[in-house]
Each structure stands twice: as C-alpha cells, then as structure tokens.
Amino acid sequence: MTPTKEAEAHATDETYGKDTRWSFAIFLTRSLSSLVFVLATSRALGSASYGSLAALSAATSMAAVLTTSGLAHAATMYASRSPSGGGTILRSGLRAAGLAAIVVTIGFLLLSSMFDGITLAAAAGLFAADVLVAGFAEIVASTLIGLQRFRAAAAIWITYAAGRGAAALAIVLLDDVSLQGATTLAVVGSLATIPVSIAAARKAGTEPGSNISSADLVKSGGIFTTGNLVSRLNNDFDKLLLASRLGSVSSVGTYAVGYRLVEYSLLPLTALSAAAYPRMFRAGEQSGASARDLARRLATLYVGTGLVLTAGLFVGRELTEWVFGSSYGDLSTVITMLLGLPVIRAMVNLLGEPLTGSGNHRRRVLIMVAAMIANLTVNLALLDRIGWRAAVWATYASEITQLVLLVAVTAHLHRQESRAAAAANTSA
Numbered sequence: 001m002t003p004t005k006e007a008e009a010h011a012t013d014e015t016y017g018k019d020t021r022w023s024f025a026i027f028l029t030r031s032l033s034s035l036v037f038v039l040a041t042s043r044a045l046g047s048a049s050y051g052s053l054a055a056l057s058a059a060t061s062m063a064a065v066l067t068t069s070g071l072a073h074a075a076t077m078y079a080s081r082s083p084s085g086g087g088t089i090l091r092s093g094l095r096a097a098g099l100a101a102i103v104v105t106i107g108f109l110l111l112s113s114m115f116d117g118i119t120l121a122a123a124a125g126l127f128a129a130d131v132l133v134a135g136f137a138e139i140v141a142s143t144l145i146g147l148q149r150f151r152a153a154a155a156i157w158i159t160y161a162a163g164r165g166a167a168a169l170a171i172v173l174l175d176d177v178s179l180q181g182a183t184t185l186a187v188v189g190s191l192a193t194i195p196v197s198i199a200a201a202r203k204a205g206t207e208p209g210s211n212i213s214s215a216d217l218v219k220s221g222g223i224f225t226t227g228n229l230v231s232r233l234n235n236d237f238d239k240l241l242l243a244s245r246l247g248s249v250s251s252v253g254t255y256a257v258g259y260r261l262v263e264y265s266l267l268p269l270t271a272l273s274a275a276a277y278p279r280m281f282r283a284g285e286q287s288g289a290s291a292r293d294l295a296r297r298l299a300t301l302y303v304g305t306g307l308v309l310t311a312g313l314f315v316g317r318e319l320t321e322w323v324f325g326s327s328y329g330d331l332s333t334v335i336t337m338l339l340g341l342p343v344i345r346a347m348v349n350l351l352g353e354p355l356t357g358s359g360n361h362r363r364r365v366l367i368m369v370a371a372m373i374a375n376l377t378v379n380l381a382l383l384d385r386i387g388w389r390a391a392v393w394a395t396y397a398s399e400i401t402q403l404v405l406l407v408a409v410t411a412h413l414h415r416q417e418s419r420a421a422a423a424a425n426t427s428a
Helices: 003-080 087-112 120-146 150-173 179-190 193-205 214-246 250-265 267-286 288-324 331-337 341-357 361-386 388-427
Strands: none
Touching (some): 003 087, 003 120, 003 150, 003 179, 003 250, 003 267, 087 120, 087 214, 120 267, 250 288, 250 331, 250 388, 288 388, 331 388, 341 361, 341 388, 361 388
16 A cells, blocks of 8 residues: 555544544434433333333334435435535435325324324324434434534434433433323423424535435435335334234333343444445445445454444343343343344444445345345244244344345355456456
C-alpha cells in the first residue's frame, strides 16, 4: 500500500470509528430504554400477562417493518450516494411511509385482537409510539445516517429513548399499571421526539440532493422491506406462536424476556453494521469484491464483539431472576441456552452486509427465507412437546441455516468474479 493510500485508509478507519461510536450511542440508548421499559412492565404485569405484551410487541415490530424499515434502508443507500444532500430523498421517504402506515393500521389491529388480554386501546397506543412516531424518526434519522451525520441522528434517537425511559419510570412509580396503561405511557413518552425530528428534517430539507421519488424509494426499499419482514418473522414468530398456543402462562413471558435480553445484548453488532452501511453501499457500487474487502477489514471487530457479548451474558445470567422477580424462574436457563447466538449472529452479519451493499440483497433475502422456513418447521414440530425450548432450537436452526448458505453464496460470487476477471485478462 502506498503512503497516500495508507493515509486514506487510516482516515477512513478513524471516521468509521467515530461513526461507530455515534451509532453505538444510538442503539445503546434505544435498547437500554427499551430494556428498562421491558423490566418495568414485566415486573408490573407479571410473567403471565407479559406474554401478551410480548406478542403485541412482536406484531408492532412487523408493522414497523412494513411501514418504514425498508424505506429507511433505501433512504440511507440513496443519501450515501447523493453528492448534494438528501432533502428530496427525505421528503419522498416521509410521503411513502405515511401512505404505508394508513394501509398497515387495519391489519395490525385485526392481528392484535387475536391475543389474550389485548384491548384495542392498548394496541393503538403501542402502534402510535412504535410505528407512527418512531417511523417518522426512522426516516429522518436514516437519511441523516446516509449523509454520515450520525450526531444529528443520535439526537433524534436519544430523545426517543429518554421518553421511553420516562414511561418506564412512571410505571415503576405508579402502584398498579395495566397493559393499556403501560402502552399509553409509551406513546406519551414518545411525543418529545416529534419536534426534534421536525427540526432535523427542516435542516436536511434545505439541501436538494438526488432527485429520488417516493416510487423510487418504494421500489428499492421493497427488497429491504421483504428482508426485514422475514427477519422479524424469524425473530418473533415463536413469541406469536407461544402466545397463541399456550396463552397467558409464565413460561411464555419468561422466554420472551430472556430472548429480548439476548437480543438487546446484540446492539453493538447492530451499531457496527449501521456505521458501516454508508461505506458498504459505496464500496458495493464499485464491486462485490470491494464490499467483501471492507468486511474482511472488520472481521476481527465483529467476531471479537460477538465473543465478548457471549461472555457478558454468561457472567450476568444469574442476576436476571433477582432483577425481574420470582415469577421468572427459568430466566437464567433461557439465557444460558441462547449463549451461542451473539457469535453466530456476528458471522452472519459479517457475511451478509457485503451482499446488501453490492446490490445482492435479493440473495440475502432468499437466504433469510430459507432460515425462516427452518425456524417455522422446528417450532411447529416441537412446540407442543417441549414448549419454549422449541423456540430456542428453532433460533439456532435459523441462524445456522443462514450462516451455511451465506458461506456458500459468498464463495460462489467470488468464483464468478474470479472467472470474469480471468476472462477479461485473456481477451485483453
């Protein structure tokens, strides 16, 4: 490497380090506030009732995917490649998300009515907080991330997290909080995010950016939406199935809390991916090999982070039952059984992100679909016999399926590119 290229690489790594820290701050505050909310509501409602909230939360996550997550991913991609800001991209994203929210609302409320103990008001409250308000924030923040303005994006999500934390504190301080009361507090706490997001949107909107329409974002975001929906189904199908098959029993709530704790522990991996995406999209625009080269430079960081997370879960698992209360008797067992998840997820992300960055996200979605099929198959085959433990084995079946297929696809693409390069050299 020449001195000039070495200096450029060092500057890129230093910028990536700063962006990763801001990205980590975003996901740390979001996840910690969500974890505190889970802790407060789980103690207030008890393990049996919390299973219903977990099912409602899973349905809400899928609604958020359908309304904003794919659009947000596309906004990040287009903004990262836009030489003159992202105002047009932002406005197009907000219009498309608003129309999607109108369509999704009815289906969400119908799905929510299927779960025990879920009132229409409770479902509407969580939908307003986590789909409408958070969706607006998601489009704005994702455009800013594409422009590598991580500090501004962090301001939006830190405000949202503070509101969710305040809702959790109110639940702790009040003597008796119902499920409906908890979701009402969630939406009230989210309201402070609106003016912060509006201010950031107005500032970003002064720059025209690339001429990307709502239709462009919907078209490009469609594959991201599909992938994210499959991913959410993969993560949350077990909670929906447990709640519908077993009803309001303590094991359902215990597994839901345990899985969420492990899921929250993965936030550093999510932060690494979010910080890498603008660079991954630019590298992937050149070639798949460039995106994989960037991933190789991050390999030690990803896998090392996964190992540290596994060690942290192992050390902290015995404290969980003391924190969450006596009704969560098998909580440490759930976490122990899921200890391998951070390392496997780190490798899945490391191999998957270059596919997304280089325009091969459709292949990644097909891999996710195969993983989801493995998840559903194991859950449906074993749930009636071994209960929540079926969900654990289904999780591993899903993640290992992804890992094996990603290795195979990455090797296939590498061989294709090598043959194309060899053919080009021969013809030259």
